[in-house]
Amino acid sequence: xxxxxxxxxxxxxxxxxxxxxxxxxxAGLGEQISEKAGVxxxxxxxxxxxxxxxxxxxxxxxxxxxxxxxxxxxxGMLVAAPMALFCxxxxxxQIVIGIALTLGAEGLTALLHHxxxxxxxxxxxxxxxxxxxxxxxxxxxGPALFDRPPIVYLAVLAVAATAYVFRxxxxxxxxxxxxxxxxALDAAGVDVVRVRTFAVFSTGFLAGIGGAFMSQVGAGIFVxxxxxGAGFIGIVLAMQARGRPLWVLAGAxxxxxxxxxxxxxxxxxxxxxxxxxxxxxxxxxxxVLVLFGxxxxxxxxxxxHYVRGAR
Amino acid sequence: xTQTPNAAPMPPHPIVxxxxxTKRFPxxxxxxxxxxxxxxxxxxxxxxxxxxxxxxxxxxxSGLQLPDEGGVLVEGREVRIASPAxxxxxxxxxxxxxxxxxxxxxxxxxxxxxxxxxxRPDRAGVARRMAAVCAEIGVAIDPEARVGSLSxxxxxxxxxxxxxxxxxxxxxxxxxTAMLTPKGAEDLGALMGRLTRLGIAVVFITHKLNEALAFGxxxxxxxxxxxxxxxxxxxxxxxxxAAATAEIVRLMFGTHAGTxxxxxxxxxxxxxxxxxxxEGLAVDDASVPVAGIxxxxxxxxxxxxxxxxxxxxxxxxEALAGQRRLAAGRIRLGxxxxxxxxxxxxxxxxxxxxxxxxxxxxxxxxxPISLNLLLKQVGEAPFWRHGIxxxxxxxxxxxxxxxxxxxxxxxxxxxxxxxxxxxxxxxLLARELSGQARAxxxxxxxxxxxxxxxxxxxxxxxxxxxxxxxxxxxxxxLEEVLELxxxxxxxxxxxxxxxxxxxxxxxxxxxxxxxxVTA
Numbered sequence: 001x002x003x004x005x006x007x008x009x010x011x012x013x014x015x016x017x018x019x020x021x022x023x024x025x026x027a028g029l030g031e032q033i034s035e036k037a038g039v040x041x042x043x044x045x046x047x048x049x050x051x052x053x054x055x056x057x058x059x060x061x062x063x064x065x066x067x068x069x070x071x072x073x074x075x076g077m078l079v080a081a082p083m084a085l086f087c088x089x090x091x092x093x094q095i096v097i098g099i100a101l102t103l104g105a106e107g108l109t110a111l112l113h114h115x116x117x118x119x120x121x122x123x124x125x126x127x128x129x130x131x132x133x134x135x136x137x138x139x140x141x142g143p144a145l146f147d148r149p150p151i152v153y154l155a156v157l158a159v160a161a162t163a164y165v166f167r168x169x170x171x172x173x174x175x176x177x178x179x180x181x182x183x184a185l186d187a188a189g190v191d192v193v194r195v196r197t198f199a200v201f202s203t204g205f206l207a208g209i210g211g212a213f214m215s216q217v218g219a220g221i222f223v224x225x226x227x228x229g230a231g232f233i234g235i236v237l238a239m240q241a242r243g244r245p246l247w248v249l250a251g252a253x254x255x256x257x258x259x260x261x262x263x264x265x266x267x268x269x270x271x272x273x274x275x276x277x278x279x280x281x282x283x284x285x286x287x288v289l290v291l292f293g294x295x296x297x298x299x300x301x302x303x304x305h306y307v308r309g310a311r
Numbered sequence: 312x313t314q315t316p317n318a319a320p321m322p323p324h325p326i327v328x329x330x331x332x333t334k335r336f337p338x339x340x341x342x343x344x345x346x347x348x349x350x351x352x353x354x355x356x357x358x359x360x361x362x363x364x365x366x367x368x369x370x371x372x373s374g375l376q377l378p379d380e381g382g383v384l385v386e387g388r389e390v391r392i393a394s395p396a397x398x399x400x401x402x403x404x405x406x407x408x409x410x411x412x413x414x415x416x417x418x419x420x421x422x423x424x425x426x427x428x429x430x431r432p433d434r435a436g437v438a439r440r441m442a443a444v445c446a447e448i449g450v451a452i453d454p455e456a457r458v459g460s461l462s463x464x465x466x467x468x469x470x471x472x473x474x475x476x477x478x479x480x481x482x483x484x485x486x487x488t489a490m491l492t493p494k495g496a497e498d499l500g501a502l503m504g505r506l507t508r509l510g511i512a513v514v515f516i517t518h519k520l521n522e523a524l525a526f527g528x529x530x531x532x533x534x535x536x537x538x539x540x541x542x543x544x545x546x547x548x549x550x551x552x553a554a555a556t557a558e559i560v561r562l563m564f565g566t567h568a569g570t571x572x573x574x575x576x577x578x579x580x581x582x583x584x585x586x587x588x589x590e591g592l593a594v595d596d597a598s599v600p601v602a603g604i605x606x607x608x609x610x611x612x613x614x615x616x617x618x619x620x621x622x623x624x625x626x627x628x629e630a631l632a633g634q635r636r637l638a639a640g641r642i643r644l645g646x647x648x649x650x651x652x653x654x655x656x657x658x659x660x661x662x663x664x665x666x667x668x669x670x671x672x673x674x675x676x677x678x679p680i681s682l683n684l685l686l687k688q689v690g691e692a693p694f695w696r697h698g699i700x701x702x703x704x705x706x707x708x709x710x711x712x713x714x715x716x717x718x719x720x721x722x723x724x725x726x727x728x729x730x731x732x733x734x735x736x737x738x739l740l741a742r743e744l745s746g747q748a749r750a751x752x753x754x755x756x757x758x759x760x761x762x763x764x765x766x767x768x769x770x771x772x773x774x775x776x777x778x779x780x781x782x783x784x785x786x787x788x789l790e791e792v793l794e795l796x797x798x799x800x801x802x803x804x805x806x807x808x809x810x811x812x813x814x815x816x817x818x819x820x821x822x823x824x825x826x827x828v829t830a
Contacts, residue, residue: 171428173420177413184413187395188425299415 007140013257013264014144019218021256022155023048023227026210027234028241028248029162030076030203035238036166037199038179038301042098043083045231046105047076047204048211053109054078055212056124056222057116065127069151069212076208077201079105084197091305102231110224117222124220127151149217151209156249158206163245175199176243179299182306192306207231236285240292251288258284324387326351326512327372327403327481332381334367341367343536344381349481353544354503354513356527358520358559360619360787363533365516369485372514373405374398404474408486410466414459421458422473444475449505464495468502475511482506483514488522500526518619520559520826524552532562539563560822586610586781587662587750592640594630599623601630601805604640608750608781613772615796615813616785617821623805624785625667628754631783632664633657644750658687661749667758667785669735676728680720681709683727684742716741717767733764740771750781757791769795789825793818801825 027048034041041047054075059068079101086092127149135146166172174195177185182192214230215222233255241247258281265277325348334342342364349355357365370376371383374395382389385401392398398405412421422441423432438454445452450468458466467487474482484503488496503513503526517523523530530542540562547555585607592604601623608614618624629635631642633654642650649657666673674683685694685705693704709723718737720730727735736756743751753772757765772795776782786792792799799817800810801824809824811817 168431169428170424170426170430170432173416173424173432174428176416177424180415181411181413184411184421185424187411189396190425 009264009268010140011144012267013260014141016260016263017253017257018145018148018152019256020259021252021254022152023210023214023218023230024233024237024255025159025249025252026155026206026213027231028237028252029159029245030206030210031231031234031238032241032243032245032248033162033175033199033206034203035299035302036179036243037175037196038182038299038304038306039083039087039196039200039203040094040098040303041083041200041203042095042235043079043101043105044098044203044207044234045227045229046102047079047207048214048227048231048234049102049109049225050079050105051076051208051211052215052226053113053211053222055208056215059124059212059216060122065149065151065216068124068216069209072210072212072216073205073208076204076206076211078204079208080200080204083204084200087305088193088196088200091307094303106225109222113222113224121221124216126220127217151213151217155209155213159245159249166243166245171195171198176299178306179301182301183308186306186308196306207234210234233281233285236289239298240288255281255284322351324384325349326386328384329368329371329378330382330384332368332371332378332383334371334376334378336367340536342371342378345533345536345538347531347538349512349514350529351480351510351512352507353528354507354515354526356523356530357514357516357533358518358523358530358563359533360518360563364536365518365533366485367536368533369405369483369514369516372398372403372481373483374403399474399477399479402478402480403483404477404479404481405483405485406467406470406474406487408489410458410463410470412458412466412469415457417455417457418452418461418469419454421469422476440476441472444472447509448472448475448502450502462495463490464492464498467491467495467499471502471506480510481512481514483516485516486518487515488517488519496522518826520556520563523559524555530555530559532559534563556823556826557819560819560826563822563826583609586645587783588641588643589631590641590643592627592630592642593638594623594626594635595638596623596626596805599626599805601626602638604807606783606800606807606810608783610749610779610781611776612798613776613782613784613796614810615792615799616783616802617789617792617799617825618787618802619825620787622802624787624802625754626805627802628664628666628752628783628785631752632662634664655687659747661747663743663748663751665739665743665751665753665756667755669732669739670728673739674727674735677726679724680713680718680727680730680738681705681723683738684709684712687742712738712741712745715745716771733760733767736760736764736768740768744771744775744780748775748780750783751775752783752785754785755787756784757786757788789818789821792821 027044031041031044051072055068055072058071059065083097083101086097087094129147130150131147136142174185174190178192178195185195186192211227214226219226237248237251240251262277262280265272266274327349329345329347331344331346332342333340333344345368347368357368359365367376371378372392374392374397377393383392384390390401392401395405419434419437419441420432423434423437426432441454450472452465452469452472458469461469471482487499491499503515506513515526528544528547530547531538532540542555542558550558586609588607590605594601599622604627606614616624626635630637633652637650640650641648644660644662647660649660649662670676675686685708688694690698694701694708706723713720713723716737718734718741720734727738756772757768760768769791772782772784784792784795793813796813798810799813799821800807801821803824811820
């Protein structure tokens with residue numbers, strides 16, 4: 001077995017964990033904002049996928065990675081808009097609308113992609129990385145963690161920023177109150193609908209960037225259905241993290257490691273059937289749910305529509 | 312017990328006044344030309360049974376409702392209180408029965424909630440102002456504590472402090488002691504005393520007479536939407552607790568004692584061995600544990616179970632019917648122990664339960680009347696044979712009962728949920744009183760019905776007793792209990808606090824027992 005753990009293998013494992021984990025982290029972080037405010041956002045898978053599609057399209061058309069990520073964020077918000085309208089304003093079922101949005105985004109992106117790229121499958125050039133002086137020289141984790149595209153650093157900063165917003169701003173208090181006791185927030189003179197709408201759009205933005213990361217950085221190409229359940233894993237992450245952004249980061253890296261282990265083990269030629277290896281991340285999700293699922297605490301008002309004066 | 316108000320010379324105007332206000336809701340006049348004055352430094356108690364109009368009155372003061380007629384005056388000037396925010400501006404703070412705090416946030420965060428989105432909550436400033444108010448009124452609250460970890464009494468203190476921090480000079484406490492422990496209620500009473508010494512006016516809403524006397528300076532009694540009396544502070548002091556109690560009981564439960572009770576049940580008081588015999592019945596329940604219920608009912612006797620709603624009547628009835636586990640006790644029907652039987656077993660032996668939750672547990676709204684009439688006999692012959700429905704037998708049964716009990720319906724296949732409340736009740740009575748009934752429990756049988764159906768239902772209850780059934784009549788309507796019962800048992804806090812014969816003194820005795828004044 002000693003041959004397995006070469007420096008190159010370990011570096012690719014850590015790198016893979018980051019590449020696979022980052023979209024999960026952005027999705028989980030976004031979902032956490034929605035859930036904190038009392039919105040169960042099942043449409044997040046669709047938001048990611050639309051972000052992946054639009055991010056790729058913009059990056060391909062303009063040649064700019066940054067515009068691509070911006071496009072991805074906007075793509076996610078485009079899917080978030082009907083969610084905000086139907087669920088937050090009109091009070092329709094968050095679950096039904098969420099499923100509809102995910103299925104709709106899957107169909108729409110596959111269709112558009114089919115018509116645009118029926119003949120050729122253009123790839124994006126590899127995204128340039130930004131080496132952090134000093135840190136990137138550390139063996140194994142240096143090249144894997146500190147010689148990455150700048151969006152990676154920004155995403156990790158977003159975790160810290162979200163943690164700050166939750167803890168130290170009025171917005172954080174408002175989000176918490178919207179999910180815990182919307183009537184109290186309303187009585188304090190804050191519009192519950194506005195807070196929740198903000199939360200859903202934030203989710204769309206973050207999830208969209210997560211999707212764009214998958215198409216622009218991870219694959220370099222858009223493939224229909226490429227998010228492959230990442231949004232749903234994000235929902236699991238958000239629930240397990242119990243309102244703490246840092247836990248989302250940790251959980252996402254764990255899941256990312258499981259995902260990347262599938263590739264790494266296959267590359268290393270371990271004599272386990274590939275089906276078993278590919279099962280690993282989902283087995284990990286199951287394990288986490290079985291072990292910690294009971295302790296997941298959700299805001300009391302999650303999934304419910306707020307009506308003033310109703311108990 | 313009664314304290315004199317601490318305010319210095321009386322100001323020329325009451326701090327808040329309602330002038331002949333009327334508020335109507337579809338079908339009811341919730342407040343009918345009610346006047347109400349609130350003076351600084353006074354605890355003004357608003358006393359009345361459920362449905363007396365207390366909540367509506369408070370709603371108009373706190374900005375939840377606008378009066379249809381009449382005016383609201385703050386310091387002599389007419390105002391329009393269209394929202395809770397407007398009420399706060401005018402210095403009227405309300406602590407509602409259900410907490411308006413976010414449980415997962417700390418006390419300071421709850422108080423800081425509501426600034427511009429990107430600003431930092433001013434936690435230190437809030438904590439400082441909070442400490443000042445707390446010191447002034449003599450309460451201790453940890454500003455960093457999570458609200459969810461505080462007791463209900465402490466949460467109430469937080470809300471009071473918050474209202475004062477926002478500059479309230481009038482504090483409305485809506486059923487504030489309803490969810491508190493006796494100790495918590497006592498603490499709240501002491502706190503109200505300290506508040507009035509600071510010149511704050513307190514409106515204290517309650518249906519408990521003893522609290523009204525212990526904490527209040529001025530008492531206003533509401534009954535069926537009307538103000539039936541007010542006892543000013545001087546008078547309250549002069550009367551003393553005993554006389555004040557008598558006066559309030561008279562106001563709360565009506566003045567025509569004697570006259571109507573004399574015309575009570577014309578039937579001779581049935582005697583004989585009890586048919587239904589309950590001994591030491593107890594039910595575990597988180598909100599109202601029921602314990603030590605002893606009650607026996609003779610054939611042909613109606614025992615009324617009076618009491619303010621939510622004092623364990625529902626738990627008792629369900630335990631009796633077999634819908635809840637007994638924690639202890641025995642139930643005998645005609646000498647046979649039935650406490651171990653399930654609902655079906657008890658029903659088979661003749662115990663029937665007419666629920667007050669007619670659409671929730673009494674019927675399946677989307678099912679036809681014919682099936683609802685057999686809801687408790689599904690699968691039994693002759694209506695089902697080997698699991699197969701026998702439409703002819705079911706229809707015959709339904710047609711007979713619909714005719715006998717005068718259920719007004721387009722047909723026996725009509726979904727029962729489409730009928731009026733009165734007709735649903737008739738169908739329920741038909742189901743429960745037909746067949747081999749021997750003892751019947753009625754839970755609030757006329758609740759929500761119109762006058763005609765009330766009369767018809769009461770007639771059915773009398774007939775059931777005349778047929779020799781043992782009847783327990785649970786009702787929060789004292790008039791109804793006094794009109795129908797042979798004996799009246801009073802339930803309070805999960806116990807039967809007294810059983811009285813229905814004679815001329817019954818009204819005032821029952822009133823006292825209901826209000827928690829055990830003389």
